[in-house]
Amino acid sequence: MSAVPARAPVPLGCVLAIASGKGGVGKTFLSVNLAHAFAQLGERVLVFDGDLGLANIDVQLGIAPKSDLASVVSGRVELADAVTPVVGGSNDGGFDVLPGRSGSGVLSALSAEEVARIAAGLAALSLTYDRVILDLAAGVDSATLRLAASADDVVVVVQDEPTSITDAYAFIKCLRARDDGAAPALLINAADGWTQARRAADGLTRACEQFLGFTPPHAGAVRRDDKVRDAVRNQELIAARHPQSNAAEDIAKVARRILRG
Numbered sequence: 001m002s003a004v005p006a007r008a009p010v011p012l013g014c015v016l017a018i019a020s021g022k023g024g025v026g027k028t029f030l031s032v033n034l035a036h037a038f039a040q041l042g043e044r045v046l047v048f049d050g051d052l053g054l055a056n057i058d059v060q061l062g063i064a065p066k067s068d069l070a071s072v073v074s075g076r077v078e079l080a081d082a083v084t085p086v087v088g089g090s091n092d093g094g095f096d097v098l099p100g101r102s103g104s105g106v107l108s109a110l111s112a113e114e115v116a117r118i119a120a121g122l123a124a125l126s127l128t129y130d131r132v133i134l135d136l137a138a139g140v141d142s143a144t145l146r147l148a149a150s151a152d153d154v155v156v157v158v159q160d161e162p163t164s165i166t167d168a169y170a171f172i173k174c175l176r177a178r179d180d181g182a183a184p185a186l187l188i189n190a191a192d193g194w195t196q197a198r199r200a201a202d203g204l205t206r207a208c209e210q211f212l213g214f215t216p217p218h219a220g221a222v223r224r225d226d227k228v229r230d231a232v233r234n235q236e237l238i239a240a241r242h243p244q245s246n247a248a249e250d251i252a253k254v255a256r257r258i259l260r261g
C-alpha cells in the first residue's frame with residue numbers, strides 16, 4: 001500500500017454528526033474511536049447516541065450506564081445528568097457518553113417536538129464541551145435528518161461499494177433538501193487501500209458537484225483492518241487494544257485534520 005496522501009486540514013465545527021445512507025458502514029465504531037482520538041489530543045468530548053431506534057454505543061464500549069436518553073425523555077433526569085464517563089486507556093484522557101437505550105422502543109417513537117427538544121438540549125450541553133460527536137442511525141428518516149441538521153457539521157461515512165456510495169448520495173441530497181447550506185464532509189471507512197478510498201471519495205464528490213452544486217470536504221479515510229473486529233468484540237477502544245493498528249493510526253490522523261481545521 002502506498003503512503004498516505006498529504007491532505008489539507010478540514011475545518012469542521014464543534015458538534016459533528018456522524019451519518020450514513022447505508023447501515024453497518026462503521027458510524028458507531030468511528031464515533032467512539034474518534035471521540036477517544038479527540039480526547040487524546042486534549043479535547044473535552046461528549047459522544048451522543050443519536051441512533052434513536054437501535055442505540056448501541058453502550059454495547060460498543062462495554063459500559064452499563066445508570067441513566068440514558070430514555071430516562072431523559074421520560075422526565076426522570078436532565079440531559080446533563082444522563083452523561084456517563086468513559087475511561088480512555090492507561091495513558092490518556094477519557095470522554096463522556098450520553099447513551100440511548102437499545103430496543104426500548106421509547107426513542108424510536110419520539111415526536112418531532114421531542115426530537116427538537118433533545119436537539120436543543122444537546123446544543124446547550126455542547127457549550128460545556130470542546131467536541132460533541134453525534135452518532136446517528138443510518139438512512140433518511142425525519143428524526144435522523146433533524147438531528148443531522150442540528151449539528152454544526154455532518155460527516156457522512158462511506159465505504160467503497162456502489163450501494164454505500166448511492167445511499168450516501170441519497171442522504172446528502174435529503175439533508176440539503178432540508179438545509180440547503182449543509183455541506184457534509186466525506187469519511188471513507190474500511191477502505192482496502194488509498195486508491196480505493198480515493199475512488200469512492202472522488203465518485204461521490206463528482207456526483208455532488210454535478211447534481212447538487214457543491215463540493216463536499218474530505219475528512220479522510222480509515223483502512224479496513226481485522227483489528228477493528230477484535231476491538232469491537234472485546235468492547236474496547238481500538239487505540240487502547242491495538243495502538244499500532246492501521247485503523248488506530250488512520251482515526252488519529254482524521255481527528256488531527258479536523259482539529260487543525
Ligand SMILES: Nc1ncnc2c1ncn2[C@@H]1O[C@H](COP(=O)(O)OP(=O)(O)OP(=O)(O)O)[C@@H](O)[C@H]1O
Pocket residue numbers: 020022023024025026027028029030051136137138189190191222223224225226228229232247
Ligand atoms: N475500518 C474497519 N475495518 C474493519 N471492520 C470495520 C471497520 N469499521 C467498522 N468495521 C466493522 O463493521 C462493524 C459495523 O460497524 P458499526 O456498528 O460501527 O456500523 P454502523 O454504521 O454504526 O451500523 P448501524 O448503521 O447499524 O448503526 C463493526 O462491528 C466492525 O466489525
Ligand SMILES: [Mg+2]
Pocket residue numbers: 027028029051136
Ligand atoms: Mg451504529
